Amino acid sequence: MTDFGPGSPYVGQMKLVLEALAPGAPVLDLAHDLPPQNLAAAALVLLSAREFLPLPCVLCAVVDPGVGSARKILLAEFTRGVLALAPDNGLLAPWFRLQPPLRVRAVTNRALFNRRVSSVFHGRDIFAPVAARLAAGLRPERVGPAVPLRGLCASPWPEVSAAQGGLKACVVYEDRFGNLVTNLYASRLRRASAATVRLGRRKIPLVDHYAQAKSSQPLALIGSFGFLEIAVRDGSAARVLEVGIGADVLVETKRS
Amino acid sequence: MTDFGPGSPYVGQMKLVLEALAPGAPVLDLAHDLPPQNLAAAALVLLSAREFLPLPCVLCAVVDPGVGSARKILLAEFTRGVLALAPDNGLLAPWFRLQPPLRVRAVTNRALFNRRVSSVFHGRDIFAPVAARLAAGLRPERVGPAVPLRGLCASPWPEVSAAQGGLKACVVYEDRFGNLVTNLYASRLRRASAATVRLGRRKIPLVDHYAQAKSSQPLALIGSFGFLEIAVRDGSAARVLEVGIGADVLVETKRS
Amino acid sequence: MTDFGPGSPYVGQMKLVLEALAPGAPVLDLAHDLPPQNLAAAALVLLSAREFLPLPCVLCAVVDPGVGSARKILLAEFTRGVLALAPDNGLLAPWFRLQPPLRVRAVTNRALFNRRVSSVFHGRDIFAPVAARLAAGLRPERVGPAVPLRGLCASPWPEVSAAQGGLKACVVYEDRFGNLVTNLYASRLRRASAATVRLGRRKIPLVDHYAQAKSSQPLALIGSFGFLEIAVRDGSAARVLEVGIGADVLVETKRS
Numbered sequence: 001m002t003d004f005g006p007g008s009p010y011v012g013q014m015k016l017v018l019e020a021l022a023p024g025a026p027v028l029d030l031a032h033d034l035p036p037q038n039l040a041a042a043a044l045v046l047l048s049a050r051e052f053l054p055l056p057c058v059l060c061a062v063v064d065p066g067v068g069s070a071r072k073i074l075l076a077e078f079t080r081g082v083l084a085l086a087p088d089n090g091l092l093a094p095w096f097r098l099q100p101p102l103r104v105r106a107v108t109n110r111a112l113f114n115r116r117v118s119s120v121f122h123g124r125d126i127f128a129p130v131a132a133r134l135a136a137g138l139r140p141e142r143v144g145p146a147v148p149l150r151g152l153c154a155s156p157w158p159e160v161s162a163a164q165g166g167l168k169a170c171v172v173y174e175d176r177f178g179n180l181v182t183n184l185y186a187s188r189l190r191r192a193s194a195a196t197v198r199l200g201r202r203k204i205p206l207v208d209h210y211a212q213a214k215s216s217q218p219l220a221l222i223g224s225f226g227f228l229e230i231a232v233r234d235g236s237a238a239r240v241l242e243v244g245i246g247a248d249v250l251v252e253t254k255r256s
Numbered sequence: 257m258t259d260f261g262p263g264s265p266y267v268g269q270m271k272l273v274l275e276a277l278a279p280g281a282p283v284l285d286l287a288h289d290l291p292p293q294n295l296a297a298a299a300l301v302l303l304s305a306r307e308f309l310p311l312p313c314v315l316c317a318v319v320d321p322g323v324g325s326a327r328k329i330l331l332a333e334f335t336r337g338v339l340a341l342a343p344d345n346g347l348l349a350p351w352f353r354l355q356p357p358l359r360v361r362a363v364t365n366r367a368l369f370n371r372r373v374s375s376v377f378h379g380r381d382i383f384a385p386v387a388a389r390l391a392a393g394l395r396p397e398r399v400g401p402a403v404p405l406r407g408l409c410a411s412p413w414p415e416v417s418a419a420q421g422g423l424k425a426c427v428v429y430e431d432r433f434g435n436l437v438t439n440l441y442a443s444r445l446r447r448a449s450a451a452t453v454r455l456g457r458r459k460i461p462l463v464d465h466y467a468q469a470k471s472s473q474p475l476a477l478i479g480s481f482g483f484l485e486i487a488v489r490d491g492s493a494a495r496v497l498e499v500g501i502g503a504d505v506l507v508e509t510k511r512s
Numbered sequence: 513m514t515d516f517g518p519g520s521p522y523v524g525q526m527k528l529v530l531e532a533l534a535p536g537a538p539v540l541d542l543a544h545d546l547p548p549q550n551l552a553a554a555a556l557v558l559l560s561a562r563e564f565l566p567l568p569c570v571l572c573a574v575v576d577p578g579v580g581s582a583r584k585i586l587l588a589e590f591t592r593g594v595l596a597l598a599p600d601n602g603l604l605a606p607w608f609r610l611q612p613p614l615r616v617r618a619v620t621n622r623a624l625f626n627r628r629v630s631s632v633f634h635g636r637d638i639f640a641p642v643a644a645r646l647a648a649g650l651r652p653e654r655v656g657p658a659v660p661l662r663g664l665c666a667s668p669w670p671e672v673s674a675a676q677g678g679l680k681a682c683v684v685y686e687d688r689f690g691n692l693v694t695n696l697y698a699s700r701l702r703r704a705s706a707a708t709v710r711l712g713r714r715k716i717p718l719v720d721h722y723a724q725a726k727s728s729q730p731l732a733l734i735g736s737f738g739f740l741e742i743a744v745r746d747g748s749a750a751r752v753l754e755v756g757i758g759a760d761v762l763v764e765t766k767r768s
Contacts, residue, residue, distance in 0.1 A: 006263025007518025007544035032263035262519025288519035310532035
């Protein structure tokens with residue numbers, strides 16, 4: 001997963017390195033059309049992949065505004081053979097909150113990197129070679145020392161919190177169709193017996209299917225990512241509601 | 257093939273499911289840049305892939321404006337080990353007209369789907385797992401009962417018809433370069449001894465090669481998809497001719 | 513590598529042919545988002561892939577404004593099992609200058625092409641089948657006769673030349689972030705003990721890391737492609753400097 005753009009030569013160079021160091025290992029493109037340097041969007045897409053992963057697998061997530069700075073690169077070890085490489089910039093933090101990792105390491109073993117490491121393209125020179133070697137069987141302890149979770153960067157989005165009459169969430173991703181995805185996970189939404197959603201001064205009905213709304217009408221539902229999502233039937237919620245990443249969403253519960 | 261956009265996380269999630277259920281099976285991206293929800297364009301791209309398919313193969317076509325509604329999902333069985341999964345919305349109809357399938361089934365066996373099936377993303381929750389299981393050897397009769405061809409959705413485009421002085425076709429796809437692809441198949445064009453093409457009030461010469469037209473001049477030829485196509489040399493036919501999907505094209509034959 | 517656009521059905525059809533003729537051979541997308549028909553940009557991306565290639569491999573480069581004309585198609589043989597297919601339009605010329613090929617052949621053996629060869633899509637009908645057969649073990653001498661290097665098309669960009677006070681280079685590629693990549697290779701830049709870069713009337717500092725410039729400030733550095741690159745921190749150099757492909761860049765050396 002990167003924010004390099006689909007069909008980008010930067011993605012292409014990473015794939016050359018992956019194939020060179022882990023010949024024949026399947027390489028899947030999780031997403032490359034992410035909004036550049038947007039950590040919230042990237043964290044959501046990564047987290048949502050969680051329940052669909054082929055096992056075992058190595059996730060390689062390069063949305064990295066701090067490339068070339070002193071930020072750490074992390075290797076997180078989860079159960080079921082899931083490994084995730086990502087910069088220490090909060091990209092993995094929402095996942096850690098939902099499912100604590102077995103261990104997190106700082107990637108420091110330069111013997112695993114490309115021979116020359118540029119200051120501008122760690123995706124190709126650090127992430128790809130380390131991911132490939134892990135896919136080819138390298139043991140995680142070889143990449144570097146374990147680091148404590150509490151020293152790592154915080155989540156790119158605030159936690160869902162209790163608010164008057166319900167829950168306060170926020171928009172963390174806008175897809176290419178203008179659907180607005182929030183940080184409120186389906187299971188928590190269900191527990192809350194939510195009834196309606198407020199976005200700005202708009203009151204938006206919570207439905208099960210697109211078909212329950214009329215054309216051009218806003219609706220809220222559990223979307224493709226498994227999170228509360230605001231959409232407009234046959235249209236763009238982002239455009240109709242004039243709202244984007246970061247906007248507050250108030251979910252009103254039936255009890256209130 | 258989807259209309260989710262290149263590099264989209266929706267395509268990415270489908271690929272996770274495919275790899276999880278059919279490990280190591282090659283997954284080819286036929287197209288993801290299709291105009292959203294445009295069935296004519298998608299049907300053309302699907303049909304044009306026909307003669308280049310690696311055999312055997314499973315086509316998985318998700319352009320599905322009716323997702324979550326009661327529309328059927330079809331599995332078409334063709335000769336030479338070609339299977340095609342698509343919504344019953346006309347996507348396969350032009351193919352059926354050119355090459356009748358051995359059999360068409362309704363995909364109804366929920367045991368083959370993802371454990372949870374969202375109402376908004378059947379590509380990931382139904383199409384991908386069924387495609388993967390078929391690629392891994394599942395017998396087609398396991399997906400659901402055969403259904404009669406005549407009950408299925410009609411083609412997204414009208415048939416080419418006889419018209420005064422020739423044949424009436426229409427534009428069904430516009431590629432990213434502005435080339436306008438029609439529904440008139442090369443073999444039928446050749447049989448018709450076509451001479452010129454009329455689009456609106458423009459008379460456009462029928463040529464064999466781009467090089468036979470001057471720069472910025474419109475021309476008609478058999479294009480990359482194997483259909484009559486209107487192009488502008490070193491330019492965009494869609495922009496120069498101010499025409500798009502749905503426009504009528506009159507092909508004048510020599511005999512008239 | 514093509515300029516067909518990411519997610520394009522033209523790339524998709526090439527992949528069908530590759531898989532049909534070289535089943536299971538890994539196919540890597542080097543780049544598809546190249547500016548249409550821009551030979552300089554394509555040559556730069558191709559050349560930059562050089563040091564990261566999985567070996568052995570077949571490069572298949574289709575940026576081909578002359579498709580259907582009498583231009584040759586070339587197969588270049590390099591050391592370490594690297595083969596490269598490209599039109600004879602200068603795409604490989606900068607590579608030849610840096611690393612002379614063992615041999616260059618004209619691809620003429622029609623028995624290796626698709627049964628029908630369209631005049632508009634040699635990527636699918638000539639490049640893909642020949643690339644697939646080479647990947648599957650076809651010996652290079654089977655594709656056609658050797659041709660002399662000196663008869664081939666020249667580079668799409670001028671050589672870097674000595675200029676008053678330094679070296680004169682030019683912009684050959686603009687990436688999607690607006691970074692401007694020049695034709696000046698890192699090793700030559702280092703040898704020149706360069707100090708500053710002039711682009712139009714702007715004087716731009718040469719740095720090692722993005723972090724050495726302030727936000728919105730232009731900077732010059734060795735970029736991801738291994739060439740001198742002009743960037744704007746947290747911004748687009750193309751937009752800020754109002755410069756694009758073809759612009760002259762003067763590199764001032766310390767000795768001057």
